[in-house]
Amino acid sequence: MIQTVLTQAVAASRPAAELGQTASYIPELSKVDKHHLGACVFTSDGGRYSAGDTKVRFSIQSISKVISLAVALELCGFETVFAQVGMEPSGDAFNAMGKLEAAGSSPSNPMINAGAIAVDSYLEPKISFDRMLAFTRKLCMDPEIGLDEKVYHSEMSNISRNRAIAYLLENKGVIRSDVERTLDFYVRMCSLSVTAESLAGLGLLLAGGGICPATGERLLSPDTVRVVKTIMLTCGMYDGSGTFAVQVGIPSKSGVGGGILSVVDRRMGIGIFGPALDGKGNSVAGERVLRHLSQQLHLHIFDADSQTD
Numbered sequence: 001m002i003q004t005v006l007t008q009a010v011a012a013s014r015p016a017a018e019l020g021q022t023a024s025y026i027p028e029l030s031k032v033d034k035h036h037l038g039a040c041v042f043t044s045d046g047g048r049y050s051a052g053d054t055k056v057r058f059s060i061q062s063i064s065k066v067i068s069l070a071v072a073l074e075l076c077g078f079e080t081v082f083a084q085v086g087m088e089p090s091g092d093a094f095n096a097m098g099k100l101e102a103a104g105s106s107p108s109n110p111m112i113n114a115g116a117i118a119v120d121s122y123l124e125p126k127i128s129f130d131r132m133l134a135f136t137r138k139l140c141m142d143p144e145i146g147l148d149e150k151v152y153h154s155e156m157s158n159i160s161r162n163r164a165i166a167y168l169l170e171n172k173g174v175i176r177s178d179v180e181r182t183l184d185f186y187v188r189m190c191s192l193s194v195t196a197e198s199l200a201g202l203g204l205l206l207a208g209g210g211i212c213p214a215t216g217e218r219l220l221s222p223d224t225v226r227v228v229k230t231i232m233l234t235c236g237m238y239d240g241s242g243t244f245a246v247q248v249g250i251p252s253k254s255g256v257g258g259g260i261l262s263v264v265d266r267r268m269g270i271g272i273f274g275p276a277l278d279g280k281g282n283s284v285a286g287e288r289v290l291r292h293l294s295q296q297l298h299l300h301i302f303d304a305d306s307q308t309d
C-alpha cells in the first residue's frame with residue numbers, strides 16, 4: 001500500500017519540476033539537475049519504502065537548522081536558546097533582515113537564517129563541527145554524510161547577506177560570540193550532503209521521540225523533540241508554512257538544496273529530494289509528493305482517519 005502510493009506520488013509530481021528553479025544565489029547549487037525527484041518513507045514498524053532518486057547526495061541546507069536547534073536545546077537549554085530568538089512564523093523570506101533593524105526586534109524563529117545563525121552562535125562555543133557531523137550521522141543513521149567542500153566554498157564566497165544579518169545581530173546583542181566563527185559553523189552545517197534516505201532516518205528518529213530506531217539508543221530528549229517538531233509545523237516551510245500546514249499537515253523542514261524532512265508523529269519519517277524550488281525556496285515537486293501522500297495515506301495531523309490507517 002505505502003509503496004504503491006509512494007511510487008504514484010513521485011510519478012505524478014515529477015512534471016512539476018518544470019515549474020521551479022534550482023537555487024542560484026549559491027552558484028554550486030544551480031548546477032544540480034532540477035529534474036531529480038526521490039522520496040523515501042521509513043515506518044516505525046521497520047518498513048522502508050523508496051521511489052525515484054533516493055540515493056543521490058544533495059546539500060542539506062536549511063534542514064540542518066533542525067539539527068542545530070535540537071543540539072542547542074540539549075547543550076544550552078531552552079531558556080538560553082529562546083531568550084532572544086522567537087517561536088513565531090515570520091511571514092517573511094528565509095533570508096529577510098528588514099524587520100531586524102527595528103528597535104527591540106529579534107529573529108522570529110530558529111528556522112529562518114537570522115534565528116539559525118543566532119542559535120549557532122550559542123552552539124558553536126560548546127561543540128566542534130566535527131562532533132556535530134558525527135552526531136548528524138547518528139541522527140540520520142547515515143555514516144556517509146560528509147561536508148560538501150564545493151558547496152561550502154561556494155556559499156562562503158557569497159555570504160554577504162548572512163554576514164550582514166550576523167553583524168546586525170551582534171550589534172543588537174543577540175550574538176555574543178565570534179561572528180566569523182559562527183558564520184563558518186552555520187555554512188558548514190548547511191553544506192552537509194545527505195540523501196532522501198538520510199532525511200527519512202532523521203524523520204523516523206523524531207517521530208519516535210528521539211530514540212534511534214536502529215539501536216534503541218536515546219539520542220535526543222523528549223522535550224527537545226517536542227519543541228523541534230512544533231517549530232517545524234509552524235515555521236518549517238518559511239513563509240509557506242501556513243498553507244503547507246493546511247494542505248499537507250505534516251511537520252516538515254525544507255532547504256534550498258531541494259530537500260524536505262517530514263515527521264508523521266509516532267508513525268513515519270519521510271525524506272524528499274527535488275531541487276526545483278518555488279519562489280519561497282521550497283521544493284515544488286517535493287511539496288506535491290507530500291500532498292499526495294498526506295491525502296492518500298491520511299497523514300494530516302488533524303485527519304480524522306490518521307490513527308486508524
Ligand SMILES: NC(=O)CC[C@H](N)C(=O)O
Pocket residue numbers: 060061062063094095113155162187190254255256257281
Ligand atoms: N533556505 C535555505 O536552505 C537557506 C540556507 C542557505 N545556506 C542560506 O543561508 O541562505
